[in-house]
Amino acid sequence: MSQVQALFCAPIGRRGGKGRDVDYAKAHIVTLWCAVIAKATRGVTKLLPKQMTPLQFRLLAQLTLPESERVLPMRAARLLVLKPADVDEAVGVLADRDLLRVCDDGCIELTRAGRERAARLTERLNAFFALCVDDLSEEERAVLADLLRRAFSMPGSCYARRPLAGEASEAFDARRGLAATAMLHYAVQTAVKKATSLSLTDFRFLLELYPKRRTAARMLRARDMVAFLRTGRAYVTTASVRLEEQGYLVRVPDERDARGILFKLTPQGMICVQEVAEDLYAVLVSMFGEAVEERVVQRALKHLLELEDAALDALAELPW
Template sequence: MDARKAHLVTLWCAVISKFEKGLARCLAPRLTVVQYRVLAHLAMPETCDATPARLAFAASMRPDDVKGALEALAASGLVQPRPGGVPLITAQGKDALIRASVAVQTWGRRCLEPLSPHEQDYLSQIVGDALVVPGSYFALRSGPRPADWGPIPKITTLCAIHQAMCQVVKKDCGLSLTDFRFLLELFPKKHRGQKQLRARDVTACLRVGRSYVTTASLRLEEAGLIQRIPDPSDARGILFCLTAAGADTVRSAGDDIFVLLSSLFGDRLEQRQFLMLTKHWLQAEDAALAGAEG
């Protein structure tokens, strides 16, 4: 994986992870992201009469995840089963969906407002294209493609990309996506040599707590993927850097994630416009997350 690929993979792992993080925060504690997506699809005309298996296909989720979400929603009175196992969203469920959607739309608006109108249109276009990759639920729908898919299909696309990234990393190296992003941030992007970060730098890049950095760094060090070295500017400080095995792990999983991105976005990955949009979108997400934390 060369520096250009590493840069794009780092940006997209960050932008997708932070989108999911913001979504989870605005839905908590009443709903999880999976429960919200299932509830939203039950309110859509195209999937309101879908079986759990069909819901999983439409929402790009694992059937077991949909089953678990439906059980939790039924226990809360938000859905109820119909003959044949087809779930029905209840009046209480519709009210909960409306309230949750207000929070989701507020989060989305905070992430989009800093982007120019042209960038917002371009983002909508690339997410819409990813939604209709061959074999997907929305690619198989008949009729003309809508000019605007609406928020739920777009959320489905971004959450599906997050899920796919998690699966790629888990299969390739057995790590969580967050742990992999820890390694990615230590991978040099602009020049050869070793990149070193302090704990506070990792905390800021990943938007995680210090406790995560403490436990994850021990875990990754024990796996032989990172090492700690003394900070020459701080007698009590340490710096993290990749080992040779850690760099190999980043290259292997990073190449697989780049293949995933290529299957979704094609030649756009080569365009400067795509790169700049991703950077600006990530900056907007960081600002929105910081505002929510403040």
């Protein structure tokens, strides 16, 4: 296990089973980060072929680099900060599809078809990440590029030995963008799974219902959840029933709409969000330090989130 994976899997102190009020500012920060990560992941998933996982594409992209065109799978796993078993599985799948070959000495390299596929997918992902960042200000780009540098400088990552280029724009190409998305998604997903049986999307459902300031309980309609989570109405319907059965939320009539239903956290749901949000905040601080609390960072993330939404809306119009 790499030092990065060990950090994400390390136990974080529980709070006696009864939970405690998570700071409202922390709840807002965690909600913002989870939304940014989830929407970037959704964009990547939409652009990759259904039969190809982000991990498989990351391996293809790594093999296009001059310094790693022909490497042992163990070396590729170290460069990508992945489990060797996961890379071995991806190698088998990609070799069966004639996208890479295993040489006599055990090294792996791209086939011509693999190189062409990697180039096409890289073009797609570059276009998506460009949509997400092109309208950021220079200051916002610099802030986000610095965050990526902090994440990529963690022990165990190949980027720790080779810093990102100084220009902020170079921090947002497909390979780095996907690496950052995968790293952050793995971090938050692991923290959620360690604390609860919920999926990351189900936890985000609860997180959106947690009040972000000292006001009355936060209640949202189904259409609000569809917009916040970028999911279909069917997911919101089935997830709300499932989460209600598990005791995390209740559905209450909307006084302003006779046919409407509002979602509201139960005390059990509040405790779940409080505990997991504390863990997620600790993970973010371990990666980015006190920068997670800086207003300039939060403003940049909010703008990035707006641009991600616009990019997701535009995906269907891109010329593939």
